Amino acid sequence: MKVVLVGLSHHVAPVELRERVAVAPEAAAALAATLVRAGDGEAEAICLSTCNRMELYLASRDAGAAEAQAVAALAELAGVGGDELLPRLYRLHDEAAALHLFRVAAGLDSMVPGEGEILGQVKDAYEAGTPGPILDHLFRQALHAGKKVRSETAIGESPASVSSAAAALAQQVFGDLTGRRVLVIGAGKAGELAARALAARGATIASVVNRGAERAATVAEQVGAVAVPFERIGAELETADVVVAATGAPGLVLQRDQVAAAMRVRKGRPLFLIDIAVPRDLDPAIHDIDDCYLYDIDDIEAVVASSLAGRRREASRAESIVAEETDRYREWKTALDVVPAIASLRAHAEEIRQRELERVEGRLARLPVADRRIVESITAQIVNKLLHLPTVRMKEAAATPNGIVYADALEHLFGLNEKERPK
Amino acid sequence: MAEAFFWLALLAYGESVVAYAANVRSPGRAGRLATWGVRLGWLAQTALLGVQAARADGFPWTTWAGSLNLFTWLVVVAYLVWGCTPRYRLLGLGVMPLVVALLLAAWAGGGTGSQAPSSSSTGFLVLHVAFVLAAFAGFTLSAALAGLYLWQERALKRRQAGILRLPAPSLATLEILVTRTIVVGLPCLTVGIVTGLIRLRREGAGVDALMVVTLVTWAVYAAFLLLRYEAGWRGRRAAYLALTGFALVLVVRLGLPLAHFS
Numbered sequence: 001m002k003v004v005l006v007g008l009s010h011h012v013a014p015v016e017l018r019e020r021v022a023v024a025p026e027a028a029a030a031l032a033a034t035l036v037r038a039g040d041g042e043a044e045a046i047c048l049s050t051c052n053r054m055e056l057y058l059a060s061r062d063a064g065a066a067e068a069q070a071v072a073a074l075a076e077l078a079g080v081g082g083d084e085l086l087p088r089l090y091r092l093h094d095e096a097a098a099l100h101l102f103r104v105a106a107g108l109d110s111m112v113p114g115e116g117e118i119l120g121q122v123k124d125a126y127e128a129g130t131p132g133p134i135l136d137h138l139f140r141q142a143l144h145a146g147k148k149v150r151s152e153t154a155i156g157e158s159p160a161s162v163s164s165a166a167a168a169l170a171q172q173v174f175g176d177l178t179g180r181r182v183l184v185i186g187a188g189k190a191g192e193l194a195a196r197a198l199a200a201r202g203a204t205i206a207s208v209v210n211r212g213a214e215r216a217a218t219v220a221e222q223v224g225a226v227a228v229p230f231e232r233i234g235a236e237l238e239t240a241d242v243v244v245a246a247t248g249a250p251g252l253v254l255q256r257d258q259v260a261a262a263m264r265v266r267k268g269r270p271l272f273l274i275d276i277a278v279p280r281d282l283d284p285a286i287h288d289i290d291d292c293y294l295y296d297i298d299d300i301e302a303v304v305a306s307s308l309a310g311r312r313r314e315a316s317r318a319e320s321i322v323a324e325e326t327d328r329y330r331e332w333k334t335a336l337d338v339v340p341a342i343a344s345l346r347a348h349a350e351e352i353r354q355r356e357l358e359r360v361e362g363r364l365a366r367l368p369v370a371d372r373r374i375v376e377s378i379t380a381q382i383v384n385k386l387l388h389l390p391t392v393r394m395k396e397a398a399a400t401p402n403g404i405v406y407a408d409a410l411e412h413l414f415g416l417n418e419k420e421r422p423k
Numbered sequence: 424m425a426e427a428f429f430w431l432a433l434l435a436y437g438e439s440v441v442a443y444a445a446n447v448r449s450p451g452r453a454g455r456l457a458t459w460g461v462r463l464g465w466l467a468q469t470a471l472l473g474v475q476a477a478r479a480d481g482f483p484w485t486t487w488a489g490s491l492n493l494f495t496w497l498v499v500v501a502y503l504v505w506g507c508t509p510r511y512r513l514l515g516l517g518v519m520p521l522v523v524a525l526l527l528a529a530w531a532g533g534g535t536g537s538q539a540p541s542s543s544s545t546g547f548l549v550l551h552v553a554f555v556l557a558a559f560a561g562f563t564l565s566a567a568l569a570g571l572y573l574w575q576e577r578a579l580k581r582r583q584a585g586i587l588r589l590p591a592p593s594l595a596t597l598e599i600l601v602t603r604t605i606v607v608g609l610p611c612l613t614v615g616i617v618t619g620l621i622r623l624r625r626e627g628a629g630v631d632a633l634m635v636v637t638l639v640t641w642a643v644y645a646a647f648l649l650l651r652y653e654a655g656w657r658g659r660r661a662a663y664l665a666l667t668g669f670a671l672v673l674v675v676r677l678g679l680p681l682a683h684f685s
Contacts, residue, residue, distance in 0.1 A: 154451055158587045168587050172579060175593035268657035270594065287580070291658050299582045306584035 001042065001134050001336075002063035005097035006070035006089055007055030010111055011086045021054040021077040023047070029054075031073060036130045038069055046129030047137060048128035050121050052111055053104070057097065061132035086092055098138055098329045102322045105146030107156065114310045114318070116154030119146040137332065145325040150291050152321060155314040158307035163197035165303045166274045166295065170198060170242050173272045173293060183240035184225070184255060185233070187215040191246030197243060209233050210247070211231060215235035237262035243273040244283035256285040274300070317394065328341055334403035335395075341407035342394050344416045349383045424544045425478075428471035429526075429535040436499075436523050443515040447589065460505065465499045468526075471535060482549045488532025490552055494540065494676065495525040497560035502567075507597030510590050513574070517567040528677070537633065547622040554615030555637070559672050561608030562644065565601045566669030569662040572597040576659060593633060598658070601665050603650055616641060631652045633675055640671040 008021065021400075023031060030046040035045035043066065044059040056073065056366040061064035071089065092100055096339050100109070105122045107114040126139040159165040167177070174180055180203045182196045187210040195205045205225040210216035213229065220227035228236055237243070237259060247253055263271065273294040275282040280296055287294040328332040357364065357379065366371055380389060390410075410416065439460030445453035472493065475483050484493040502518045505511045529535055575594055578586045592600075616637060623630070647664045650656035656664070 034434065141488075154588075157590070165587065171593060172591070173584065173594050174573070174595045267655035268660075270658070293579050295582060302582075302584040303587060307587055310585070310588045 001059050001061055002066070003094050003097045003134060003138060004058045004060065004063050004066045004070065005055060005092040005100060006058075006067055006074065007048075007053060008074070008088050008090070009053035009055070009109065011109075017078060017088060018052065018054065020075055020079060021049075022051065023049045023054070025049075025075065025124060025128055027103075028125065029232070030128075032129040033361060035066075035073060039066060041114055042132065044130060044132035044135040046125055046135050048122060048125040049103070050118065053109075055104075057101065057129075057135055059132060059137070059138075059204065062094060074148050084143045094333065095326060095330050097358055098141075098333075099322065099326045101138065102329075103147040103319075103326050105142040106149040106318050106322050107146070108149075108315055108318055108322065112160040112308070112314050113149075113218050114151070114153075115160065116156045118206075119143065119150070130342065132192075132335075132338075136328065141325060141329055145322055148325070149318040150320050153317045154312050155315040155318050157312055160304065160308060160311070162276065162297070162300050162304060163194045165300050166244075166276070167197040167203075167305065168192050169295060169300070170203070170272045171201065171291075173270050174241060174382050176202060177242075179204060181206040182240040182242045182244060183210045183233075183236050184219070184223075185243065185245040185281060186210060186247030186277065187212065187219040188248065191244050192219060192223065194244045194246065194274060194276055199223070200242070203242060204319070209236060211249075234258055234262060237271070238265045241269075241272065243271065243282075244271065245275045246277045248277070248279050249281060250279060253281045254283060254286070256283045256289065259283075259286045259292060260289055262371055263292065267289075276300070331398070335398040336401045338394055338398040339408045341410045341416065342391055345410055345414055346387060348414055348416055349387055353379050353383050361415050424470055425474045425536055428474060431469060432464045432467035433523065433526055433530070435460045435467060436526065438568055439464065439515060439677060440519045443519060445513060446512055447516065453620075454509060457512065457515055457519075461499065461503065461515065462555045465496070467530055467639045468499065470493075475535075482552070484534075485548060485552060486532075486534060487530050488534025490534070490556060491525055491529040491532065491676065492534040493552075494556045494559060495522055495529060495611050497556050498522055498525070498563045501560045501564040501604075504564075510592050513589065513591050514567050517570050518564065521567075525676075547618050547625075551618040551620050551622060553613050554611045554618065556615075557568050558615055559610035559676060561604050561611065562640075562665075562669055565604035565608065565665050568601045568604065569665035569669075570674075572601065572662045573659065577663075590666055594658075598661065601662065602648070605647055605665065605668075607643050609648065612637075612641050612644070621626070621633050626649070636675050639677060640668060640675060643668040643671060644680055 008017065010018065028049045030200045032045040032047045034370060035056065036043050038056070039045070039060050042061060046057045048055040048057070054074065054077075055071040058070055059067040071082045071085065074089065075085045078085055090100075101122075103109045105119055107118050108118065110118055114195075118391060122139070123143055126143070129135070130138075131139060138371070165314070170180070173178060177198060182197075182198050182203050182205045183193050184191050184205060184207070187208060199205050205223045207226045207228045208216050208220040208223070209228050209230055209232075211230050213227065216227040233254065243254075245254065259271070259273075270291040270292055270293065272291065273282055273286060275294065275296040278297060282294055282296070284294065284296070286292050357376070393402075394406055394410065397403045439457040441456035442460055446457055449667070475489075475492075484490045498518065499522055502522075504516070506515050506518065526535075551566045571591065572594060575591050575597065579594070643664065645666060647656075647661065650664070651661055
């Protein structure tokens with residue numbers, strides 16, 4: 001059985017093409033089932049479809065036919081001819097396909113290295129697919145590799161976007177954000193996104209302040225907050241823990257003195273301020289006030305850049321883990337090819353022994369029962385001793401890339417018939 | 424036997440210092456190795472104290488060096504309460520070098536070998552030593568937490584780009600832990616001082632410099648709690664006050680030992 005991977009991803013295909021071939025989970029399951037039905041009796045298939053990739057994993061005795069089926073299926077989804085699609089596809093077999101899948105599961109092939117969502121998507125694809133023994137083992141090992149990379153490296157620990165970095169910085173100040181009050185200044189999309197990232201970590205979006213009262217009311221309603229007139233911003237600063245500023249104002253909307261006045265009432269409670277507006281909304285001098293931490297868009301982007309650099313450094317450690325897992329997969333797959341040859345050799349030897357005993361059955365029948373047992377035992381021992389060393393050597397070779405060569409040599413030397421091999 | 428346990432403890436604590444430093448450069452496996460170093464070292468030092476107690480037929484840590492050995496062990500106990508979790512590994516970089524230095528000082532002073540029980544080894548003395556040392560161990564941990572707070576606060580103020588790459592507890596968590604450690608440590612010190620004063624009165628001895636500094640230390644930590652809960656002192660000011668208290672602890676533990684213990 002050969003493993004075949006045919007797919008496309010953000011590395012080789014534009015979004016216009018990716019969105020055409022992307023399918024919903026139910027459709028992905030149906031596609032896998034269709035490919036299995038179209039294949040030989042033992043075919044296996046799993047379809048991995050995410051916003052950044054569409055990959056078809058197949059296991060089949062006829063790799064060429066399986067690959068052609070997969071290309072045709074993707075071409076049909078894309079609404080183009082197979083030849084037209086080919087330059088956008090990658091087609092990988094066996095170990096290369098396994099390495100690719102392990103890198104995908106580990107987040108190493110993602111747009112943001114180490115992103116965590118892909119592992120769940122691989123698991124969903126595996127559960128919705130139609131795997132047999134080969135793809136079942138391959139995907140279980142991929143999930144194991146993905147988890148191992150995340151537990152043994154820090155590749156997924158740091159944030160990779162401005163909004164998640166802002167939320168992570170707020171957590172550095174407050175720890176658990178549950179119940180922390182967020183004040184949003186401005187009613188734009190950027191501020192709302194940053195506030196939602198905080199809310200996703202337990203914070204409460206308490207109030208929205210905007211010069212336009214109507215827009216403030218709309219956004220406040222969307223995020224479950226209260227719209228507050230701009231004139232009452234001082235009172236809001238006294239109770240807020242995090243301030244997110246993202247207005248389109250041409251100048252500063254919050255001055256140092258306003259925050260300093262609020263801090264006197266707060267009695268040392270820290271205030272974390274995020275200014276993602278350009279031009280800036282918050283007076284940079286606010287950062288000089290004790291217990292005030294002001295981060296503007298450049299500061300946060302520097303944190304994101306450092307975080308991504310850290311992820312890339314961790315990626316090299318993750319690649320080693322993935323390479324180890326690929327080696328383990330190759331050993332398993334080679335053993336799978338070698339084991340039938342060993343079993344076939346033993347069956348062949350036993351067959352010869354039985355045939356020879358049957359040939360002299362007439363003479364053996366005259367022997368006492370005890371002597372017959374001795375003859376049976378001695379012949380069995382001779383066969384076992386002759387086959388012991390070749391069996392051990394074959395098992396050793398199974399763990400190396402040469403395993404299949406040994407298996408072929410064995411079949412050739414002993415005339416073992418492929419069709420008669422026990423399964 | 425005691426000597427072997429001492430070297431094993433020192434080696435393991437030393438390994439944890441190196442591993443904690445390596446963990447700053449590359450968080451992960453080095454941090455786990457550091458934690459195991461602390462655990463192994465603590466087990467070896469526990470065995471060392473056990474051997475000392477078995478041989479002494481009494482309370483053997485009333486000498487300056489002996490009490491330093493016990494104090495070091497208590498510091499590691501206090502550290503192990505939080506220090507084994509990944510977010511607090513930076514704390515190890517502050518605590519474990521101090522532990523190594525203190526253990527070496529105890530060894531140099533003969534505090535890790537066989538200890539004879541004090542001729543005046545009474546129940547009050549045992550209580551006095553045990554409570555004062557437990558309080559000081561707690562204050563040592565609170566100082567490490569306060570140091571970590573200041574480091575983390577400075578990183579936030581400087582807007583260091585790599586601030587999120589090294590896992591560390593939040594400022595709020597550190598502030599709470601500093602206060603809690605002092606809340607536990609201060610009553611221990613109070614009991615230690617009271618038992619010491621009772622013993623002093625019974626023996627009719629005079630007050631020495633170490634006792635005065637210990638009382639000042641008590642006053643600083645009491646002021647910390649008063650200011651924290653009554654005046655709302657938080658953040659850097661509270662952290663600096665905790666470190667001031669610890670400076671006095673160091674003076675008591677290291678600077679003024681001989682007069683008191685003789």
